[in-house]
Amino acid sequence: MDQRKIYKTIESIASQKFETEKDMMISVLNQIVEMEDIHVTGGRIWQFDSVTGDYILLYQTGKLEKIKPDFRVNIKEYPLFELIAKERTVLGNETNQVLREKGIFKYSASGVGSRIKYNEKPYYEYLLALNSENIDEDLRLTLSIIATALTSQVKQHRYSLRATNLKAELNKGRELQKGILPEHEYHFHDYVIFGLSDPAEIVGGDFFDYLEIGTEGDLLGVVLGDAASKGVAAAAEAMYISGALRMASSFEIKTAALMKRMNSLVNKIFKDEKFASLFYGEFSTDKKGLFLYANAGHNPPMFVKANSNEISTLQSTGPVLGPSPSAKFDINSINFAVNDVLLIYSDGVTDSTNAEFESFGEERLSDSLLKYKHLSPKEIVYSIFDELFKYSRNGEYSDDKTLVVIKRMP
Numbered sequence: 001m002d003q004r005k006i007y008k009t010i011e012s013i014a015s016q017k018f019e020t021e022k023d024m025m026i027s028v029l030n031q032i033v034e035m036e037d038i039h040v041t042g043g044r045i046w047q048f049d050s051v052t053g054d055y056i057l058l059y060q061t062g063k064l065e066k067i068k069p070d071f072r073v074n075i076k077e078y079p080l081f082e083l084i085a086k087e088r089t090v091l092g093n094e095t096n097q098v099l100r101e102k103g104i105f106k107y108s109a110s111g112v113g114s115r116i117k118y119n120e121k122p123y124y125e126y127l128l129a130l131n132s133e134n135i136d137e138d139l140r141l142t143l144s145i146i147a148t149a150l151t152s153q154v155k156q157h158r159y160s161l162r163a164t165n166l167k168a169e170l171n172k173g174r175e176l177q178k179g180i181l182p183e184h185e186y187h188f189h190d191y192v193i194f195g196l197s198d199p200a201e202i203v204g205g206d207f208f209d210y211l212e213i214g215t216e217g218d219l220l221g222v223v224l225g226d227a228a229s230k231g232v233a234a235a236a237e238a239m240y241i242s243g244a245l246r247m248a249s250s251f252e253i254k255t256a257a258l259m260k261r262m263n264s265l266v267n268k269i270f271k272d273e274k275f276a277s278l279f280y281g282e283f284s285t286d287k288k289g290l291f292l293y294a295n296a297g298h299n300p301p302m303f304v305k306a307n308s309n310e311i312s313t314l315q316s317t318g319p320v321l322g323p324s325p326s327a328k329f330d331i332n333s334i335n336f337a338v339n340d341v342l343l344i345y346s347d348g349v350t351d352s353t354n355a356e357f358e359s360f361g362e363e364r365l366s367d368s369l370l371k372y373k374h375l376s377p378k379e380i381v382y383s384i385f386d387e388l389f390k391y392s393r394n395g396e397y398s399d400d401k402t403l404v405v406i407k408r409m410p
Contacts, residue, residue, distance in 0.1 A: 003297050003320050004277060004347055006038075006142060007149045007228060014153035021154050025112070025126065026059050028150060032130070033062055038142060039132055046073070046127040050118050055081070055127055062131055075123065084111050085122045088323055089144040091135050106135040110147035113154050126154075144323035148275050152228065185378060186210045188220045189285055191336070194377035195224070195404035196385065204400035205234025205276075206346045207242045211249035218285045221249055224404050225278040226298065226346045234400075237274050241266065241321075245280075255282060259294045259318060259329035267325040275322030279314070279344055281406075289336030289408055294329050296321050299347050302366055304373050306339030311366050314342075336408040341373045341380070344406070348399030349384075355394035364391070377405035 013031050018024040022045075029043050042062015046055040054072040075081045080090050089110035111124030128147055132139050186193040188210075195208045205227035213219035223245055227237035244265055248258055259280065266276055277298035281291055295301075297320030300313035318329030336342075345365065352360045365384070372383045381403045388401065 003141065003145050004299070006145045007275075008347070008351070009035075010146055010149035011153065014150060015156075018157070021157050022058065024153060024157065025128070025150060028146075029059065029128065030061055032146065039134060040130045041133065042131040044129045046129065048116065048118075048123050048125055048127075050116050050123075053118050058126070064131060075118070080109075081123060082121060084109060084124060084127070085115055087325070089140050089147065091140055108132070108135055108139050108143050110143045112147050112150045141319060141324060145275070145320070148228070148323050152233075152274065188283060190289075190338075190408050191220075191283060191406060192377050192409055193222060193404065193406050194381050195402065196381050197400065197402040198385070199235075199400045200348065200398045205238045206348065206400035206402040207238040208344075208402055208404050209242055209245065211245060213249050213282070214252045219252070220283045221245075221280060222283070222344070222404065222406065223278065223280045224298070224344045224346065224402060225276050226348075226400070226402075227276045228274055233274070237266075237270055237276060240269065241276055241278070255280065255292055255294050255331050256329055259296060259321075260327075263296070263318075263321045263327055263329070264325055266322040270322060275320045277320045277347075281342075281344075289340070290333060291336055291342070292331055292333050294318065294331055296329060299345055299350065301342055301344040302369055303334055303342045304340065304369060306337060306341075306373075309370055311369065336406075338408055338410050339374075340408050341369070341377075342406040343369050343380070343384075344404040346400060346402040348401040349388060349403060351399055352388055352392040352401065353395035354391055357395070360388055360391055377407045380405045380407075 010028055013028050014024050018027065025045050029045060032038060033040050033042060042064050044060040045058040047058045048055055053075050057067055057069065057071040060066060083090050089108065091108050107129055109127050109129040112128050113125030115122040115124055128143065128150065130139065130143055184194055184196055193210060197206050197208060199206065208224040211221035211223065213221055225238060225241055227234040227241065241262065244262065248261065262278065278296040279293065279298040279301060281293035283291055293314055295314055295316045296318050297316050300315045302311045302313055304311050314332070314334070317332055319327050350360055350362050350365055368384045368387055372380045375383065384403060
């Protein structure tokens, strides 16, 4: 299952009304086990006891034989508990004899919630452990996304209990966020770029930017990012990433190194509950129209040639930023001919729904791109937004929506 879809699914489940965060996590775990795409056969939720240094079994479900309620595992028995505090998610061989007798020989575990100190070392409040026939890297990445989404919702649940009226501050935040977005239209040699962002709330987690690289004026970076969730927390993450990218662009860092550095920063600053998808592309004055790009788990941009009605997509070259600090990012490329068009978008565009809760979807978006590709980038963006707003006028689901269109002009 796509990483962003996993996050959206968990966010949708967890954002329902629950009396306690324990009820919320139990509901999420039960539905994870039911998801055919994830291939999980069972799971457990553990809660850390900061007095004794034990993880206590809070809940279990699945096909394996049940462990007795309130079963405890002391952190001294599992040195990997310290690694979880650093890496978020780990895979390992089960060494506890009681658990092995229950048929648990391998485990995958990820930290959820805040980290609390015990003997001067940090440990996550909760651990989410999943059983699967395939304990591999795919499961580790999936579990990281699930734990990230759960942590975000746990904290949102806590924030909502002590929320106050922040309207004045939010309005200031919106003005600040608008101030860091670039001018909508940008000209770079033979290229015209136009971007527009529409937040779902007063502030949002989408951002785009045009980055002048170095001092020679022959390189331009184009970025569109989507910080997880919505509202103030997502806006703060978006502004941080945008600012870091602007600083990095002045050093002419290679794209792969740039993505690795951004991933490390997001993990370090926001690792408890946040991640971001990011698409970054780089132009030069190359006559063949070379466009290098890296896609960190973002919606695949759509590329259409002037003389074709076939759309190619720029798929992910690495995972989303944040959950996996040691992740690697590949670089790919396309070539722009005259009148070729690239559409970069956030998932709020395709996820927008109508009154029947049917999403706008990638197919409608690609149809719109083909319909308007002969227009200027500005006209393409406004035409697609017009179709989108008409489609979702009576819909209940809304997320931040951003479009950036690049076209090579004659």
